[in-house]
Amino acid sequence: MNKESINHIIGGIDEDLIEQADAKPEIRHKKKYVENTWLKLSAVAVTFAAVLVMGIFLSGIINKEVPYGVIENFPEKVPERVPETIQETIPAIFSERYVYSVDEGVYATYVGGRVIDASRIGAKLETVAVTGGWMNSVGTMLTEEHVNADVYEIEEISTDIAVAIRFLGKLDAMTTEHYYVIVNPEADLTSVWEYVINYYPANGEE
Amino acid sequence: MKKSVTVISLILMTSIAICSLSACKSRKLPELESVLKYSDEELNRLAANIDEQTLIDNWGKPETVNARRIWRVPLDGGTKFIVAYVENGKVINLDVSYNLFVTVVAIDNGTAYCLTGWDDYSTDVSSLTFMPSRDMFGNEITCKVGDQFTFEFDGMIMETYPAQLNPPYSATLRGHLSDEDTKALTEKIVLP
Numbered sequence: 001m002n003k004e005s006i007n008h009i010i011g012g013i014d015e016d017l018i019e020q021a022d023a024k025p026e027i028r029h030k031k032k033y034v035e036n037t038w039l040k041l042s043a044v045a046v047t048f049a050a051v052l053v054m055g056i057f058l059s060g061i062i063n064k065e066v067p068y069g070v071i072e073n074f075p076e077k078v079p080e081r082v083p084e085t086i087q088e089t090i091p092a093i094f095s096e097r098y099v100y101s102v103d104e105g106v107y108a109t110y111v112g113g114r115v116i117d118a119s120r121i122g123a124k125l126e127t128v129a130v131t132g133g134w135m136n137s138v139g140t141m142l143t144e145e146h147v148n149a150d151v152y153e154i155e156e157i158s159t160d161i162a163v164a165i166r167f168l169g170k171l172d173a174m175t176t177e178h179y180y181v182i183v184n185p186e187a188d189l190t191s192v193w194e195y196v197i198n199y200y201p202a203n204g205e206e
Numbered sequence: 207m208k209k210s211v212t213v214i215s216l217i218l219m220t221s222i223a224i225c226s227l228s229a230c231k232s233r234k235l236p237e238l239e240s241v242l243k244y245s246d247e248e249l250n251r252l253a254a255n256i257d258e259q260t261l262i263d264n265w266g267k268p269e270t271v272n273a274r275r276i277w278r279v280p281l282d283g284g285t286k287f288i289v290a291y292v293e294n295g296k297v298i299n300l301d302v303s304y305n306l307f308v309t310v311v312a313i314d315n316g317t318a319y320c321l322t323g324w325d326d327y328s329t330d331v332s333s334l335t336f337m338p339s340r341d342m343f344g345n346e347i348t349c350k351v352g353d354q355f356t357f358e359f360d361g362m363i364m365e366t367y368p369a370q371l372n373p374p375y376s377a378t379l380r381g382h383l384s385d386e387d388t389k390a391l392t393e394k395i396v397l398p
Binding site for chain 1: 365
């Protein structure tokens with residue numbers, strides 16, 4: 001059925017209306033074009049947003065806060081009281097510390113320990129010369145002092161493991177009243193564990 | 207259509223590149239306040255996985271004392287310190303400052319001595335310790351017999367007699383013992 005036939009059937013239509021009807025396909029085409037542009041732009045925006053979200057998500061996984069704070073039932077830290085070689089583990093981190101050693105003889109390699117009660121002191125072994133002084137963190141002696149000291153057995157402890165020493169003269173950081181344990185760093189120190197100097201009183205506990 | 211595909215591709219590539227770059231560049235570490243709660247083991251784990259620059263990126267520029275990189279963490283009751291020991295940009299150790307109670311009990315020839323306690327002020331004369339004259343940053347610590355301080359320090363006590371401490375990160379005067387209490391303490395002390 002053509003246009004003229006329809007006009008004929010409905011009894012005639014205004015020419016303007018017919019012209020408008022003719023123009024409609026163009027208008028429709030234009031509208032369709034506009035819709036497609038918005039669709040494309042929307043697609044780009046959505047894609048961009050998706051990539052951004054994915055990036056942030058991935059970034060979140062990579063940068064995930066290190067979950068170090070969630071360790072549960074972690075065993076209590078046990079201070080390492082007896083290092084394998086005492087000398088090596090004396091922390092260089094002390095800005096200054098007082099050190100001393102017997103000048104010569106079998107006890108020259110022994111390392112200073114803690115104070116021991118007089119009730120555990122045995123027979124006197126000998127008198128030795130001792131050098132002491134303040135040392136900085138890189139091992140340089142800042143001061144040097146020389147005194148004599150008496151060496152004593154410790155009851156029930158082999159002298160190969162440890163002996164006690166009492167200074168006969170004044171030193172900067174040692175008293176003349178106390179007995180100080182000095183231990184053989186090469187020996188099994190289990191029996192004198194409590195007299196080995198502990199550098200890490202971890203968590204405030206000894 | 208070709209133009210649109212090109213634009214979309216460009217946007218995609220740029221976005222991926224930006225996200226990847228931002229992901230690689232910065233590693234997010236826990237806040238300083240969170241790290242204060244870490245156990246020694248947790249601190250060790252953290253130290254093993256970071257370098258100095260990462261710490262600075264996350265926590266800001268620290269104060270430097272020799273190999274130590276020190277961050278102050280102000281809290282309600284005082285300031286704590288987080289300390290990284292650094293060697294050539296590598297973090298060797300990470301530590302949180304310890305609190306120590308200190309009572310000055312003697313001053314002899316310019317050398318001050320104190321008693322120390324972990325949980326409270328100690329009256330145990332076996333804890334006699336050399337009193338540091340300066341803090342870690344070189345500030346003088348002035349004291350007189352009977353003064354009671356709290357230290358924030360590195361937790362290291364060399365258990366000689368008298369014991370030895372490193373200079374503390376901070377020393378805060380908290381109070382003063384009565385003359386009577388001071389005398390009771392000083393009578394028992396044996397100095398070098």
